[in-house]
Amino acid sequence: MEKELREAIYETIRKVREENPTAPSITNTVTQDFVANAQLSVGGAAAMVYMPDEGETVAKNFPSFYINVGTVFPFYEESLPKTMKALHENKKSWVLDPVGVGFGKLRTDLLKKAKDFKPSIIRGNASEIPALAKLWKLTDAPKSTRTHFIETHEKVSDAKDSAVALAKYTGGAVAVSGEEDFIAGYFEDKLTSVVCPGGSSMLTKLTGAGCSLGGIMAVCAAVSSPFIAALSATVIYNRAAESAEREAYAPASFKVKFLDALYKLKPGDIAYNSTDDFKLDE
Amino acid sequence: MEKELREAIYETIRKVREENPTAPSITNTVTQDFVANAQLSVGGAAAMVYMPDEGETVAKNFPSFYINVGTVFPFYEESLPKTMKALHENKKSWVLDPVGVGFGKLRTDLLKKAKDFKPSIIRGNASEIPALAKLWKLTDAPKSTRTHFIETHEKVSDAKDSAVALAKYTGGAVAVSGEEDFIAGYFEDKLTSVVCPGGSSMLTKLTGAGCSLGGIMAVCAAVSSPFIAALSATVIYNRAAESAEREAYAPASFKVKFLDALYKLKPGDIAYNSTDDFKLDE
């Protein structure tokens, strides 16, 4: 299967570079600039909106969307459900980044509602994914009961069951970000799991590192299935981070090199250049 | 006339460097950081506001203002008309950046209202300018009927008639950004058009490149007439982009070099150092 996966990653990156798909967002205000520039660097395009009718219209007119609840505004009470509904009804791909799940009433309400609209890809860290699975009543309580907000010290491996439960429910893909990324999802109708080592610890010193990965997944989802989009985005992201770390081991220099690498890496360098970029998780 | 234009550009940049004028903004949240840093690098200063009474007060107390509707919040229904009215009544210079014109009800309502308050400078890409001219019933429908949001693949040359129609209506200047920029406006009471080649394709890989140009125009408009402000901003912007591209051909490194160049370029380098920086369009 590895050969097919590499071919699919290659095709995804090639198409993104060629077609420059726009993946609009309703996303947190702190990291919008990083998300948009990551989407542009990788070959896509960005468009952030806030208003209910905008979210709805964009959802109908573009192939893919990114929703990140890292910051929420009062009027998201209307914007997010309308947008998620339009995405679901129009069978569009969309990425949910449940930043801060469990924190605050509005965010909790919105994430509960997201269940009905089955995000194609869910991306989060090792505390957010179990917390979302719990919120959606797909698993029992996560082991930790800490407030899950921004920071996490959970292990990716402890989030695997939750990720698989979420993927089975949505029929799409779920990505857990951490030292080693874990992705579960459907590849040719078969539930498949991969572990992606690599990346750089420097990413933990940048605000919006996870959001940028989610934004890139949304760009890739414009041209590929959810599982392949999540995997392709993770692989280009990790390779770019490694390339950046070799050139700069301090956060702001690293960020510049990282975005540059997202732009410069070629499909072949991404899909065929490493033997430890991902491995099937049995 | 070229000699007079070069002298006017020189004087504009010199004054901006010397007087550090603040050009406040109501602008989209995605690119605020880039706009503010571009305004600061060029020698001006920035101040972003949201609230209706703030917009009104700032409009009265500063010589110039920047309005960009790339993202809109519900309360802009009150903030923007109040601010634009105060700008118009107090005869202040202001730049309108009609990002996403035609997209969403609130944005459309706000841009319709902007007609009454005659922006000194309108800056947009080759799909936004025709769409605005159409919205204001100054021209017939644009050739393309695509949703005009963020991305454009129209040609600047196809937007010239719309730009001229808008400039005749406002009595100010209109700038169409693209591979070659086109600027129409009044120089010594005579409608004048220039084409500005140059710049860098790297700018299309950065979120907020157009917004930054609009923000710099607002800074220049604090010390010059609308047409000269639009031209001066475009010329410094294109020279800085070319300088950056020579040093870095990848988006994030390019952005750093671009902002640095906005800061370092001298008035003489900007106004007198190139023969193909602009040419009169007959």
Added chain:
Amino acid sequence: MEKELREAIYETIRKVREENPTAPSITNTVTQDFVANAQLSVGGAAAMVYMPDEGETVAKNFPSFYINVGTVFPFYEESLPKTMKALHENKKSWVLDPVGVGFGKLRTDLLKKAKDFKPSIIRGNASEIPALAKLWKLTDAPKSTRTHFIETHEKVSDAKDSAVALAKYTGGAVAVSGEEDFIAGYFEDKLTSVVCPGGSSMLTKLTGAGCSLGGIMAVCAAVSSPFIAALSATVIYNRAAESAEREAYAPASFKVKFLDALYKLKPGDIAYNSTDDFKLDE
């Protein structure tokens, strides 16, 4: 006393590097990215919120908070008082950055209310600090009656009396940023004042330079007393700025080097490496 202060600075930076405290914020949207990355670079962590119930919950669950009113949204009418009340009642450290004090009705109302909740640290420039002291009726009118918004041309030395008056009222610390920073506050129950020379004029060419300093103070306040937190943050900030200026004398390159230096400087380099980093102000 200098020896004790140096030991306290050393301990503050060491603890921040070791414990990575999160200092959440309600802060202006323009400079959120810079604030968050400065907090991360220095060793802390960031989390920006907007909603009333979020502010309240975060205030209860984290040791320190950063409030910056550079931009205000209508719903801050509820978010800020609730958050400040929770911070005060739970005896948490919090930094107030009164950007634009005196400007706009909502900002003025919020800053008046802040008086009751006694911010542990107040950080502002030489026009904001006197304007806040006046608003709180702790001093007579500031000498200048200009609108205090973003820019200042006042001298830090003219703000000393106001800073001391504010520190006496809150029992915490007050920092006036400028060419030489001035900090007044309580060290071992004794009102103490220091002057901190250094830094870089390049910081005046970056949006959010002051906000970033405030954000770093909030991180330091998670592990130290207000006065030591304000002093430690100012010292690491000035050393990082000097280091950056030696490597890059243009704004965007400087910003990259500055954030890198915040990350790389060691506690000993910060606390013991300079004889003119601060001096007691008699």
